[in-house]
Amino acid sequence: SQQGEEDPQALSIQEGENATMNCSYKTSINNLQWYRQNSGRGLVHLILIRSNEREKHSGRLRVTLDTSKKSSSLLITASRAADTASYFCATQNSGNTPLVFGKGTRLSVIA
Amino acid sequence: NAGVTQTPKFQVLKTGQSMTLQCAQDMNHEYMSWYRQDPGMGLRLIHYSVGAGITDQGEVPNGYNVSRSTTEDFPLRLLSAAPSQTSVYFCASSYSSVRPNYGYTFGSGTRLTVV
Numbered sequence: 576s577q578q579g580e581e582d583p584q585a586l587s588i589q590e591g592e593n594a595t596m597n598c599s600y601k602t603s604i605n606n607l608q609w610y611r612q613n614s615g616r617g618l619v620h621l622i623l624i625r626s627n628e629r630e631k632h633s634g635r636l637r638v639t640l641d642t643s644k645k646s647s648s649l650l651i652t653a654s655r656a657a658d659t660a661s662y663f664c665a666t667q668n669s670g671n672t673p674l675v676f677g678k679g680t681r682l683s684v685i686a
Numbered sequence: 687n688a689g690v691t692q693t694p695k696f697q698v699l700k701t702g703q704s705m706t707l708q709c710a711q712d713m714n715h716e717y718m719s720w721y722r723q724d725p726g727m728g729l730r731l732i733h734y735s736v737g738a739g740i741t742d743q744g745e746v747p748n749g750y751n752v753s754r755s756t757t758e759d760f761p762l763r764l765l766s767a768a769p770s771q772t773s774v775y776f777c778a779s780s781y782s783s784v785r786p787n788y789g790y791t792f793g794s795g796t797r798l799t800v801v
Contacts, residue, residue, distance in 0.1 A: 605787070606787050608789055608790075610789075610790075610792075616794060616795070617690075617776055617792035617793055617794045617795050618729075618776070618778075618790070618792040619792070620789030620790060620791070623787060623788075623789055625787060663728065663729070665790075673719055673731050673734050673744060674719075674731075674778075674790060675731070676721070676728050676729040676730075677728055678726065678727065678728035679728055
């Protein structure tokens with residue numbers, strides 16, 4: 576069963592704009608992760624945020640986590656056409672439990 | 687360093703046939719798993735393994751078998767293929783199953799069609 580649910584399902588923006596995707600989940604987590612999937616390819620790990628962290632940065636990516644609201648957001652700043660992909664959040668409940676993925680957000684960045 | 691290698695990349699099966707999807711990793715990862723991805727459904731966990739000799743079922747295990755005789759390999763067997771098993775299958779691995787906070791490395795997927 577899906578733990579995380581991304582919003583919106585699809586997002587279309589112009590190159591140079593910022594893209595924000597949200598993820599909500601249902602139960603307590605150990606960590607939350609974001610992945611990117613280009614069309615026809617496997618998923619690529621982008622960033623992991625632990626339950627005791629509130630914000631994390633990696634290059635043009637910024638992830639926030641609000642455990643009281645059971646939600647996370649992924650911000651991509653100054654988007655590029657190459658950022659066009661599907662983005663998935665995934666949650667891990669404890670040390671040795673598998674990741675549970677949401678259904679993803681399809682991001683289109685128009686040049 | 688190849689990462690996670692899946693073979694074949696594409697496969698067409700007839701209903702009732704059996705086959706094995708191969709997955710190998712060269713990163714000495716303890717944890718390996720199989721997911722299927724269907725349109726609008728995201729990724730659903732089929733089976734996973736926390737180490738050699740140990741496997742467990744995920745959300746959608748019916749119709750699939752796995753074994754983990756070595757750290758490197760985690761094959762997925764379809765016992766009697768059905769059209770409902772038409773999907774894209776991804777193998778993923780992670781460094782440790784008991785210490786959290788490691789991301790998964792995914793293979794490039796196997797696109798399976800059952801006719």
